Amino acid sequence: MVLTIFLFIGGLAALAVGAEAMVRGASRLALILGISPLVIGLTIVAFGTSSPEVAVSVQSALAGQADISIGNVIGSNVFNVFFILGVAAMIRPISIAEQLIRLDAPIMVGVSLLTYLLAAMDGFLSRLDGAILFGLLIAYIIFSLIKSRAETKEVQDEYSEEYAVKEPKNGKSIAKNLALVGAGLAMLALGSNWLVEASVTFAKALGVSELVIGLTIVAAGTSLPEVATSIIAALKGEGDISAGNVVGSNIFNLLGVLGIAALVAPESIAVSRQVLTFDLPVAVFAALVTLPVFFVDNNISRLEGLLFFIYFAAYNAYVVTRAMSSPMLGIFNAVLTAYVPLTFFLLLALALRHHMKQVAESKTK
Numbered sequence: 001m002v003l004t005i006f007l008f009i010g011g012l013a014a015l016a017v018g019a020e021a022m023v024r025g026a027s028r029l030a031l032i033l034g035i036s037p038l039v040i041g042l043t044i045v046a047f048g049t050s051s052p053e054v055a056v057s058v059q060s061a062l063a064g065q066a067d068i069s070i071g072n073v074i075g076s077n078v079f080n081v082f083f084i085l086g087v088a089a090m091i092r093p094i095s096i097a098e099q100l101i102r103l104d105a106p107i108m109v110g111v112s113l114l115t116y117l118l119a120a121m122d123g124f125l126s127r128l129d130g131a132i133l134f135g136l137l138i139a140y141i142i143f144s145l146i147k148s149r150a151e152t153k154e155v156q157d158e159y160s161e162e163y164a165v166k167e168p169k170n171g172k173s174i175a176k177n178l179a180l181v182g183a184g185l186a187m188l189a190l191g192s193n194w195l196v197e198a199s200v201t202f203a204k205a206l207g208v209s210e211l212v213i214g215l216t217i218v219a220a221g222t223s224l225p226e227v228a229t230s231i232i233a234a235l236k237g238e239g240d241i242s243a244g245n246v247v248g249s250n251i252f253n254l255l256g257v258l259g260i261a262a263l264v265a266p267e268s269i270a271v272s273r274q275v276l277t278f279d280l281p282v283a284v285f286a287a288l289v290t291l292p293v294f295f296v297d298n299n300i301s302r303l304e305g306l307l308f309f310i311y312f313a314a315y316n317a318y319v320v321t322r323a324m325s326s327p328m329l330g331i332f333n334a335v336l337t338a339y340v341p342l343t344f345f346l347l348l349a350l351a352l353r354h355h356m357k358q359v360a361e362s363k364t365k
Contacts, residue, residue, distance in 0.1 A: 004201045011195030012221045015052035018187025019225045022048055025180030032174060049225035049245065050076075050252045051184075055192030056222050057257045060214075061265035068199055069261050070125070070271060071214025072222060073253045074283045077112075078215075079223045080246045080253075081286040082312035088234035088242050089305025096243055096294045099147070104247045105290050107140065111254045112287040116280050119271040130262025137255035195221065208323040211272065215279060215319055243300070250287065282315055289344055292351035307343065 026048060053076050060069035088094055114136075118129045199218050203210045226249050233242035262269050271280070289311075293304050300308075318332050 001201075001205060004198045004205070007194045008198035008202070008217075008221075011191045011193070011198060012224065014187045014191025014194065015055065015222060016191075016224050018055075018184045018189075018191055019049060019051045020184070021180050021187065022051055022184030025177040025184060028173075028177045028180075032177070049229055050249045050257060051188055052191070052222035052225065053253055053257045054260060055188040056195055056218060057261040058264055059189075059192040059196045061261040061269060063196065064266065065196065065200065065210055066265075066269045067209060067211035067272065068196060068214040068218060069265075069269060070258070070275060071211045071279070072218050073257050073261075074275065074279050075215035075219025076223045077250045077253055077283045078286050078315060079219050079312070080226055080250055081290060082308045082315070083220075084223070084226055084230045085243065085246055085290075085300060086305045086308030086312060088230050089300040090302050090309065091231070091234050092237065093302055093305075094234060094243050094300040096298045096300065098298070100244055100247060101291075101294045101298065103147070104244070104251070105287075105294055108247050108250050109284075109287045109291065111136070111251055112284045115254045115258065116276075116284055119280060120276055123271055123273075123276065124268035125258060125262040125271060126268040127263055127265075129268075130259045130265075133255045133259030134263060135259075137252065137259060140251060140255065211274065211279075212319060212323040216316060243294075247290075279319075285344070286311075289347065292344075292347035295351040296347075304347075 053072055057069040057072050060066070060072065085094070115133070118132070119125055195218065199213045200210060202217070203213045226245060229245050230242040233245070258269075289308075293300055293308075314332075314335075318329075321329050321332055
């Protein structure tokens, strides 16, 4: 077991280092090639922080461990919204960019619902489903690149300060950054292999399913790059970058990670009834709840951040309680059944009230 713990920690470390190396090298290459820092932030950085999820889910899919593959994605999306945005907002209220409210967050909701529908139709994510998801990812990237040209100078400057790196544009620099990307990819491959192997061993030793390990420990571990990026951005007062990173990563997790995993898996990825009836709906809810929160005053307050964190704690407590077949499971079901819809509709009512107030103010002007 000690060896397995070291393997798990080593896997996490390799994933974190590999993701950082790949993002750094790819970002610098993009700058050398004349790509704007805003585009880098919207694509390479946001999606690059999801590279551990890609590595782990693909490795799991190839090994026929579907529960780890899909549990990793669902757990990461729940973790990103409820834990990362919750903690970041509690540190400092997060201001939300207009594009995120009107475009990217609704896209995240739509992609979450689409993934649920594809999985619910037959209980599998087939290669065709993977092709649909991955095709939509390509369309989203192209759309983001086109949309970025219309961003204000203020937004462009913010991303430039965050991501621009002064580096000579010569062959040596290009070769160095290509090597950095290559080393990062190698570390991701190694780390994912170690992490999946250790996770399977943990599941057997603890007597729980691979799904539980994927939804909790693996999901939190592969989300470490998002944690670092978002918390640092929140501390620096760059809340829109923090929120944008989470939304972008969640979109990439569903379209890219699941899409690629479904494409490379020897057989279709089986989605268990447990995932379809609870875990995937929670991921859809995590996406949905951002809309009223983002819409009210265009920010996430400390109180809303605390609410998100409570959601995260409740979900993980439920997953663990369910895995242990605890007698408390019935109480958890009753509390969550009442609490979750109540808070969502409360947030929705606040958003509608805010909208009506804005409409009334505009009419009086």
